[in-house]
Each structure stands twice: as C-alpha cells, then as structure tokens.
Amino acid sequence: MTDISPHATELAAYARLVRRRVLIVVGLGALMLVALLFDIATGPSRLPLGDVIAGILDPASLDGPARVIIWQVRLPYALMAVLVGAALALAGAEMQTILNNPLASPFTLGVSSAASFGAALALVMGASLPLLPAEWNLPLFAFIFAFGSVLLLQVLAGMRGTGVETLVLFGIALVFTFNALVALIQFVASQEALQQLVFWSMGSLSRASWGKLGVLALVALVTSPYSLAASWRMTALRLGEDRARSFGISVKRLRFFSLLRVSLLAGTCVAFVGTIGFIGLVAPHIARILVGEDHRFFLPASMLAGASIMSLASVASKTLVPGALLPVGIVTALIGVPFFMALIFTRRERL
Amino acid sequence: MALHVTGLSVGYGRRPIIEGLDIKEISGGSVTALIGPNAAGKTTLLRALAGLVPAKGSIRLDDVELASLSVAGHARHVTYMPQALPQRVALTVLEATLSALMSGEEGSKSPAQARLRALNALERLDISDLAMRGLDELSGGQRQLASLAQSIVREPSVLLLDEPTSALDIHHQLRVMQLVEELARERGIIVIIVLHDIAQAARYAQRIIVLEQGAIAADGSPAQAITPATLARVYKVEARVEACSRGFLQVIVDRAL
Numbered sequence: 001m002t003d004i005s006p007h008a009t010e011l012a013a014y015a016r017l018v019r020r021r022v023l024i025v026v027g028l029g030a031l032m033l034v035a036l037l038f039d040i041a042t043g044p045s046r047l048p049l050g051d052v053i054a055g056i057l058d059p060a061s062l063d064g065p066a067r068v069i070i071w072q073v074r075l076p077y078a079l080m081a082v083l084v085g086a087a088l089a090l091a092g093a094e095m096q097t098i099l100n101n102p103l104a105s106p107f108t109l110g111v112s113s114a115a116s117f118g119a120a121l122a123l124v125m126g127a128s129l130p131l132l133p134a135e136w137n138l139p140l141f142a143f144i145f146a147f148g149s150v151l152l153l154q155v156l157a158g159m160r161g162t163g164v165e166t167l168v169l170f171g172i173a174l175v176f177t178f179n180a181l182v183a184l185i186q187f188v189a190s191q192e193a194l195q196q197l198v199f200w201s202m203g204s205l206s207r208a209s210w211g212k213l214g215v216l217a218l219v220a221l222v223t224s225p226y227s228l229a230a231s232w233r234m235t236a237l238r239l240g241e242d243r244a245r246s247f248g249i250s251v252k253r254l255r256f257f258s259l260l261r262v263s264l265l266a267g268t269c270v271a272f273v274g275t276i277g278f279i280g281l282v283a284p285h286i287a288r289i290l291v292g293e294d295h296r297f298f299l300p301a302s303m304l305a306g307a308s309i310m311s312l313a314s315v316a317s318k319t320l321v322p323g324a325l326l327p328v329g330i331v332t333a334l335i336g337v338p339f340f341m342a343l344i345f346t347r348r349e350r351l
Numbered sequence: 352m353a354l355h356v357t358g359l360s361v362g363y364g365r366r367p368i369i370e371g372l373d374i375k376e377i378s379g380g381s382v383t384a385l386i387g388p389n390a391a392g393k394t395t396l397l398r399a400l401a402g403l404v405p406a407k408g409s410i411r412l413d414d415v416e417l418a419s420l421s422v423a424g425h426a427r428h429v430t431y432m433p434q435a436l437p438q439r440v441a442l443t444v445l446e447a448t449l450s451a452l453m454s455g456e457e458g459s460k461s462p463a464q465a466r467l468r469a470l471n472a473l474e475r476l477d478i479s480d481l482a483m484r485g486l487d488e489l490s491g492g493q494r495q496l497a498s499l500a501q502s503i504v505r506e507p508s509v510l511l512l513d514e515p516t517s518a519l520d521i522h523h524q525l526r527v528m529q530l531v532e533e534l535a536r537e538r539g540i541i542v543i544i545v546l547h548d549i550a551q552a553a554r555y556a557q558r559i560i561v562l563e564q565g566a567i568a569a570d571g572s573p574a575q576a577i578t579p580a581t582l583a584r585v586y587k588v589e590a591r592v593e594a595c596s597r598g599f600l601q602v603i604v605d606r607a608l
Contacts, residue, residue, distance in 0.1 A: 007470040010482045014445055014466065017483065102439075236454035238440045239447055239501065242403055242433045247505070248426025248455030292485075293441040 021297040024290050028304035035311035039078040042318045045069055080208035081314040082307040083216050084269045085279055089306020090227060091265040092280030093299055097234045098258045099164050105280035106266035109171025111146045113178035115270035116201050118145030120182050123197050124189040139271035146270050149174055150263030154256060203274035203329025205314055212272045219268045223261040230254060231295035238293050276329045279306050282336050289343050309336045352379030352413060352508055354541050359408035361399045368395045369565040379539045382532050384546050384556035388586055392565040393545045397511045401431035412509060423456050430507035434514045436494045444497045445469060445482040451501040472504035491518035512544040528555040553577055553600040561585055573600050583608060
C-alpha cells in the first residue's frame with residue numbers, strides 16, 4: 001500500500017459512471033411523472049391541467065361530474081397504464097436475462113396466448129368459478145392460464161438436461177398450441193362472443209378499476225423487491241451460466257423464482273388489460289442502451305421506461321382519433337417504435 | 352493444500368465421458384497442465400472438479416469433500432473459468448469483475464472493499480486501463496483477460512482454467528502463464544489449466560496430465576509425461592521432444608501418423 005489511496009483514478013471514474021446511471025434512472029422517473037400528468041389531463045372532456053392537479057390534491061374542490069371523471073376514469077386509467085407498463089417491462093427484463101435471449105418477453109413464451117385461451121373459455125364457453133362475482137370471472141380465468149403456462153415452463157425447466165434453448169422452444173410451442181385452441185373456440189363462437197373476445201385480446205385500459213389497480217400494485221410491490229435483491233446475481237448470469245455457478249449462484253433457483261415473479265406480473269397484467277405486447281420486449285432494450293446491464297440500474301430503468309411508454313401510449317390512444325378511445329394495445333408499438341429507433345440511431349457509445 | 356480425486360465418473364445423459372478416474376494428489380503452489388487431443392474429456396474433467404456437472408466419486412480438497420458441497424459451498428473453494436466468453440453483454444470490465452464478488456454469498460461484504468479487490472485484480476493482469484470499457488468493445492484477447500480477472504478476484508484455493516490463452520497473442524500468452532505460475536506459488540493454491548500448446552504446458556507447468564478418452568495416458572513432470580511414445584499414442588503424430596539451448600523442452604512435430 002502506498003500513501004495515496006490506490007486506484008483513485010479508476011474509483012473516481014466508476015463513481016462518475018454510477019452517478020450518471022442514477023441520473024438516467026431519475027430522469028426516466030421524471031419522464032414517467034410528466035407522461036402520467038399528461039395522461040390524466042387528456043380526455044374528451046376538456047379539464048384544464050391546473051384543475052386536474054387541484055382536483056387530485058383536494059377532491060372536495062371539484063364539482064360532481066369533474067370528480068367522477070378524474071377519480072373514476074382518468075386516474076384509474078392513467079395509474080393502470082403506469083403500473084402495467086412497469087410490470088410488463090420488469091417481467092420482460094427478467095426473462096431476457098434468465099433465458100439469455102434478447103427476444104424473450106412474456107408474450108414470446110406463450111403467457112398472453114394462454115391468457116387469451118382462458119379468456120375465451122370464460123367468454124365463449126361460459127366457464128365460471130363458483131362463489132365469485134361475475135366481473136372477476138374473465139380476469140381470473142385469464143390469470144390462471146397465464147400463470148399455468150409459466151408453471152408448465154417451470155416443470156420443463158426442472159427436468160434433467162433442459163437447457164435455456166429448449167425452454168424458449170417450448171414457450172414458442174405453447175404460443176402455437178394456445179393460438180390454435182383460441183381459433184378453435186372462435187370458430188364455434190357466436191357473433192357477439194367473438195366480438196367481445198377480439199376486443200379483449202386487443203388490450204385496453206378501459207377495464208381499469210381501483211380494485212384491479214390495488215391487486216396489480218400489490219403484486220408489483222411484493223415481487224419487485226425480490227427482483228432487485230437478485231440484481232447482482234442476474235448481472236453475473238449475463239457472464240454465462242457456468243461462470244455464474246462458479247461464483248456460487250444456484251442458477252436453477254434463480255431461474256425458478258424469477259419465472260415465478262414473471263408469471264405473477266404478466267399473468268395479472270394480461271388478466272386486467274388484455275394483450276399488450278411490445279412493452280415487455282422493448283422497454284428492457286431501451287434500458288440496456290441507456291444504463292447497461294448492471295441490474296441494480298437495469299431493472300428500475302426498464303420499469304420506468306415501460307411505464308413511460310405505456311403512459312404516452314395511453315395519451316396517444318385518447319388523442320389519435322378525436323372522440324374515440326383506441327385500445328391501447330394497438331398504440332403501444334406505434335409510440336414505442338419511433339422512440340426505440342431514435343435511441344438506436346443516436347447512441348454514440350454502447351454503455 | 353492438496354486435491355485428491357478417486358473413482359470419478361462423469362457422463363452427460365447415459366454416455367460416460369470419464370469412468371472411475373483416479374488422479375494422484377495434486378498439490379498447491381504449482382501449476383498442473385491438462386492436455387490431450389480433442390474430445391479427451393479435459394473440459395468435462397475441469398467442470399466436474401468445479402461441481403458444474405453431476406459426477407460420482409470423490410473430489411477431496413484437504414479434509415473437505417467437494418463432491419458433497421452445494422454450488423455455493425463449492426464456489427468458496429473453487430473457481431472455474433470457462434473457455435467460452437460471453438457475447439453481447441452490456442457491462443464494463445469492472446462491473447463484470449465486481450459481479451464475481453457481489454453475486455455470491457460474499458455479496459454482503461462491503462462494496463468498497465469489493466471495488467478495491469476488483470481493481471487489484473485488474474491491475475495484476477495489467478488491464479487497469481480497461482476498467483471502464485464495455486466487454487463488447489474489447490478484442491478477444493482483452494475479453495479473455497477480463498474473464499481471468501473475474502476468476503482470480505475470488506481468490507480461490509483451486510483455480511481451474513479452460514484454455515485461458517487461446518485468444519491471446521504470444522506476449523499475452525506468456526504473461527498470463529507467468530502470472531498464473533506466480534499466483535500458484537505466492538498463494539500456495541492449486542492451479543489446473545487446460546492447454547492446447549504442449550510446449551507451453553511443458554514450459555510453465557510443474558506437472559502434466561495427458562488425458563485420452565477420459566482416462567489418464569501419462570502423468571508426471573513435463574519430461575516424464577511428454578515423450579515421443581506418448582505423443583504418438585495419444586495425438587497420433589510423429590514428434591521429437593528435445594531440450595533447447597536453454598534447457599526447455601521443445602516439441603517438434605514431424606508428421607501426422
């Protein structure tokens with residue numbers, strides 16, 4: 001040891017890097033808040049932004065109709081957009097890491113197809129569970145199948161000699177199987193049920209309610225701390241499975257619990273708002289470009305990027321066609337792709 | 352420090368790669384090279400020693416039976432550097448080295464100390480200037496050095512290296528071999544290294560194990576293990592083994608048999 005502290009230059013450089021990443025994550029958080037405010041302020045009834053903010057802070061200051069619009073429509077929709085975006089992005093980010101596949105997302109591996117099948121069973125075949133209010137019937141069926149599809153993946157992963165590639169292939173097989181089953185149900189469905197099913201599968205925030213918000217928030221609050229706690233292990237897994245195990249990480253365990261979180265997050269989202277693709281795939285890529293793959297920054301950045309895109313998509317779904325509320329699932333890709341392309345073409349350095 | 356391997360059997364599925372392998376005590380403080388033709392089972396043996404493939408038999412490090420330890424327990428003693436390097440990873444060299452320390456059960460240790468240890472490892476390999484560079488921007492050789500840093504930073508008792516010099520130019524090959532030899536001597540650790548270059552193995556390893564079809568074909572000091580007869584039998588080449596003017600063993604291959 002010398003008197004000057006060793007590696008001072010490198011330590012300072014690393015501290016700068018960490019600071020820059022924290023700033024980017026904070027910036028994404030700010031972007032999300034702005035998008036959220038815009039989302040709340042946008043709608044067919046023209047309420048000034050100031051009134052909206054005042055109405056949120058002090059509901060008593062609003063007249064009856066405005067209060068209903070803000071508290072029963074705008075706020076639940078907008079918060080649902082943020083939560084769903086964050087949850088799908090986290091699920092996608094974890095999947096891409098644990099399956100070592102940049103194309104992995106809750107939708108590539110059959111989760112949404114399975115959920116659609118569950119929804120089709122409830123809508124068309126009239127499947128129902130006893131002792132439950134009818135409005136929870138469809139989301140519950142969608143959730144059960146979405147969750148079940150990931151459990152099926154888990155069983156396969158637990159079998160001997162199953163590599164990551166087999167898992168991905170199996171997920172793709174699930175997509176085709178469930179799509180075929182849904183098509184079969186559509187074939188026998190009545191006109192009316194068919195229309196409902198098609199609309200459901202487009203993904204829409206109009207199904208948001210405070211109850212559903214609470215459930216999704218609870219799921220996100222329960223799962224995300226575990227995700228963050230696993231962040232160093234996931235970072236190490238990026239260096240290869242043998243490498244990670246040689247560091248003392250039980251990759252099997254990591255994969256099991258991660259897939260469990262993914263199934264909870266994605267299953268709940270799909271059940272409440274239907275199929276919203278793209279976010280789970282692209283938000284992690286945006287985060288990777290911005291902050292790299294140190295998962296302490298990568299996971300939060302993915303969530304915030306997903307929430308921001310979803311929020312902006314929600315704004316667009318209300319404004320693209322005046323007077324009409326487009327299903328947000330249609331808009332997410334339209335909003336996300338330009339953002340994504342701009343990032344790809346403007347990045348100067350990789351990290 | 353000493354490693355004893357007895358009755359080791361490893362196979363993928365039903366196909367046995369190694370059956371009932373015994374290796375005489377491998378002692379700390381020196382480098383043991385593992386050589387042999389393609390598909391001799393070198394990587395499989397190394398991965399079995401690292402606890403990465405299910406294996407039957409006994410792998411004993413002093414009084415510790417490694418074969419009965421969990422992944423985390425294994426990692427306390429042994430570190431394995433795979434030959435394959437990760438592709439398309441958005442991490443800096445320092446972040447990757449840090450993850451070697453922060454991800455395991457030592458993760459709770461002070462991050463400041465981990466940063467110092469990681470930087471020390473990079474300095475040791477003479478790649479301090481790469482600390483902030485992304486793994487993806489590096490050349491193959493630089494990435495191999497970064498990977499080696501992730502191994503030595505854990506300060507294992509048993510360091511297993513699978514062809515750590517395959518992508519390096521001659522200068523870096525020799526530097527890495529010298530460094531590995533130094534580490535073995537300084538820390539008294541066991542280093543087992545798979546090498547393709549027989550002369551390099553002879554130059555830097557104190558002991559050479561020649562593997563052929565999952566069994567030991569020769570084992571001993573370089574002069575004992577590397578002989579024209581062994582090379583003919585195992586590698587199917589006609590070769591001379593001669594001492595050069597400085598007294599190092601050189602292998603001159605004349606033709607394939």
